[in-house]
Amino acid sequence: MLKSRFIKRFRVEPGSNVNLRDFDTDWAETKDAKQLGKDEIKDRAIKVLEENKQHLAESQELIAASNTHSVLLIFQAMDAAGKDGTIRHVMSGVNPQGCQVFSFKKPSAEERDHNFLWRYMKSLPERGRFGIFNRSYYEDVLVVKVHPEFLDTQIPSGEKAKKFWKGRYDDINNFERHLVRNGTIVLKFFLHVSKREQRRRFLERLTDPSKYWKFSVSDMEERRYWKEYQECFEDALSATSTEWAPWYVIPADRKYVTRALVADIIVKAVKDMDLEYPKPSKEDLKRFEIARVELEKEEGGKKGRSKNGKKAKGKSKSAGKKAKSATKSAAAEATPKPIGDTVSDGAPA
Ligand code: ATP
Ligand code: MG
Numbered sequence: 568m569l570k571s572r573f574i575k576r577f578r579v580e581p582g583s584n585v586n587l588r589d590f591d592t593d594w595a596e597t598k599d600a601k602q603l604g605k606d607e608i609k610d611r612a613i614k615v616l617e618e619n620k621q622h623l624a625e626s627q628e629l630i631a632a633s634n635t636h637s638v639l640l641i642f643q644a645m646d647a648a649g650k651d652g653t654i655r656h657v658m659s660g661v662n663p664q665g666c667q668v669f670s671f672k673k674p675s676a677e678e679r680d681h682n683f684l685w686r687y688m689k690s691l692p693e694r695g696r697f698g699i700f701n702r703s704y705y706e707d708v709l710v711v712k713v714h715p716e717f718l719d720t721q722i723p724s725g726e727k728a729k730k731f732w733k734g735r736y737d738d739i740n741n742f743e744r745h746l747v748r749n750g751t752i753v754l755k756f757f758l759h760v761s762k763r764e765q766r767r768r769f770l771e772r773l774t775d776p777s778k779y780w781k782f783s784v785s786d787m788e789e790r791r792y793w794k795e796y797q798e799c800f801e802d803a804l805s806a807t808s809t810e811w812a813p814w815y816v817i818p819a820d821r822k823y824v825t826r827a828l829v830a831d832i833i834v835k836a837v838k839d840m841d842l843e844y845p846k847p848s849k850e851d852l853k854r855f856e857i858a859r860v861e862l863e864k865e866e867g868g869k870k871g872r873s874k875n876g877k878k879a880k881g882k883s884k885s886a887g888k889k890a891k892s893a894t895k896s897a898a899a900e901a902t903p904k905p906i907g908d909t910v911s912d913g914a915p916a
Contacts, residue, residue, distance in 0.1 A: 568618070568619070568831055569827075571835065574831065574835065577590075577815045577816055577828060577832075578808075579804050579814040581808050581810050581813065583808070584805050585800075587759065587797055587801055590759055590816040591818045592759050592760055592818050592819060593761065593764075593821060594824050595608050608824070609821075611827075612824050613823055615831060616823070616826050616827045619657075619830035619831055620657070620659060623657070623660055623830060623833060624661055624662070626833070626834060626837035626838070627661050627662060627666065628665075629842050629843075630837065631662075631665050631695045631696070633695075633843060633844065633845060636694065636695075636840060636842065637691075637750065637752070638752045638833070638836075639691065639692055639700065639746065639752070639753045639754070640699045641753070641754070642654065642699070642702070642703075642756050642758065643703065643705050643706075643755070643756070643757050644757060644758035644760065644819065645789075645793070646789060647760065647769060648758040648759070648760035648819045649760070649819055649825055650701055651701070653758065653822075653825055653826050654668060654699055654701060657826055657829050658699070661697065665696050665697060666692075666696060666697035666698070666699065667690075667697070668701060669690045669698070669700055671686070671700065671701070671702040671706060673717075674686060679719055683704065683738075684739075684742055691746070694750060705755075705803060707735060708735050708799065708802075709796065709800065709803060712799045713792050713796055713799055732802070736803070736806035739807050740807055740809055740812075743807075743809065744809075746812075747812060752836055752837070753811070754813070754815070754833060754836055755807075755812060755813065755814045755815065756815050756829055756832075757815070757817065759816050759817060759819050760819040760820060761820055762790075764820040765790065769782065769786065769790075815832055
């Protein structure tokens, strides 16, 4: 795992005024990194990602077993910044049953007829699971701010506009506060790609026929609003990076750096929760003992029969007796109950 001190530089300090120029898009170009050399960084990043994939699988098992919390991962970025690839790589070691990805596109008419958080609320992860939002309610203060014509209501202007967007940031902060209070860890990643690198990736998509499908004309249209988007990101990051749901600005010009950092931040956040596997109660242990003895008896019973179905003599007979008496004494102490009912169901912290 990477040092917390190192990771801190990518975290947006709550209450700070974000200027995206203060954040690197290509970490390998910084002074510290140059000393290491690009090959060394790549090797290290790949190693960190591999280690963290293993840790993530364990974290997910712990989240599922403790069943007191969920994790919501939010990814926002300009097109071609690598959201899809990061999600795919970082979550590749995780049990698919414990995680769900939602990709949010333009809202439907029904969605537009509700409050702006409605469609996201319906997709939140259940306790014990990871939920990934590939784009999220932040679109409602990003693309919608760049293109206010998306709003069904009157386009706000001047002071009214300021109040309108501030209202949305407040709603988001309160919503996330509510989630965190109810046991959801909220981590938000802005994949910070440079305009130059986006151009390179778009050109790659337009020159390699196997990548044509990744390009859409609207990507080019949105690129023309680069400056407006960067400003909206700065406003949103400044207003909504909180102690309970911080933003991380992740350098996205090199995919291996992006993936290693994201994986590391998730693993650390889960580790900091100090979750524990549920401890069985005395009653549980008694029931487990009954089940164990009963299962051993089954095996003893099988062994105790010869091929022609006759009972064999000796060892297996006494093992059977022992099992029977253990079952009896344990059964006398505990009222049998289905084992599935015995694991305690903790309430969210
Ligand atoms: P990819 O291009 O890798 O498939 P993507 O996330 O860019 O992934 P697209 O279908 O290309 O998916 O784009 C989705 C579009 O939907 C984006 O332009 C985004 O800004 C837009 N969108 C998402 N949420 C909203 C919203 N609430 N209001 C308006 N537009 C939205
Ligand atoms: Mg797209």
